[in-house]
Amino acid sequence: MEGIKKIIKEIDENGNEVEVEIIEYPDIPVIVVETENDNSK
């Protein structure tokens, strides 16, 4: 899976500066399936 990678610096809840690597995947959908409405055949 290809994604868009970026390093961000944030202040965490303890007041410390931390780095995390965020990867966004715009091509991967987020799908919600409600049980009564699912229509898989």
Place this chain on the structure above:
Amino acid sequence: MTLRPGEKSLTPTGNPNNYYTKEEVNTALAGKASTSLDNLTADGQMIIDSQNGTISNCILDIPQNLNLELSGNILTAKSGSVLTDSGSTYQTITLITDKTLEIPNTADLKRMVFATSSGTLSLATFSSCVSGATDSLAGVPYHIWFDTSNQEVNYYGSDGITASHRTYPLCIIETDANGVANFAKDSNGNYMIFNGAGFIGNYAFVYPGIKLLSPMGLDDVGKLKSELIVTNSLTIVALGSRNSICCYNSTTLAARNYLGEYKTIEEAPTNISSGIPVVYISGENKGYQFSNNQWSTSAQQQRAIVLIKYTTSGTTVTDFVIRQPVRTATAEMLDRKQADLTTVSGYDATATQTLKHINGILTWVTEA
């Protein structure tokens, strides 16, 4: 040095001795590897194995993105762990350093572990984690609401009203009567560390990257046919009163009533009243689905593969079992499994018996 599409050898340019440095070779090959090289990967080998008809209807791989350790009451999410952030866009957070959290030694308490966008770990009492289009615990201090309309995990602190963003949960931790913390286990004894999938309240989430062999029937000589599926979506599934999540293709998952595995469709139960029942027929290597008072199998129905089995009590999930990937076993492991079979319901060492799936439960049945 150049490498043109379709070329099988390097073309020297301006190099009188025809020697290439390692850097020149790497530069020339960058991005030009043939897709046929994928056949040399472990995934490709699995495809080849499946094409030999030896296995089907199984999980091949679940990405182990969460590397968690629990020592004493200190939980550590190891550097390199990949968390999944909540929201309408699929986004992951990779920890660059270890993240730790001390689990309070409150006795007999079940909690879910979440993280902030910076990777800081946090806890929420299991019974205070809800999901759905509306927040059933609105105003209640210290609760989690998974807003399924926006796919956002929200944490509410002391006022019960102000929301803070959270990732999808990492795991479930329980403390015993002495306040000692352990990872919770599913009914198969697996730690409830949410690699591949998990749940909040009564909604499950299934991550992309899970590899499965979908059953596609038998070939002309009776060997198993399969299709490799790799989930390519983050799918959120309402759990309701059904008992399994089935995968139909790379983006289609649904909650179903899985009634078990049978050799022929004639053996499958027919006194069915509710839900969308499915079975796996091993003699055909196909899935069947019950509708209009009969079992049927369409092109999509036949490839249904169970990924998760679960139980619920109202809106509370009481068990959540992710099928584990297939793996080879040593003779010693098989011997231990053989001994385990004597503990299955109905076992009688003095009788002639058959091991059967009855309504999805493995049971020894004494022959008449």
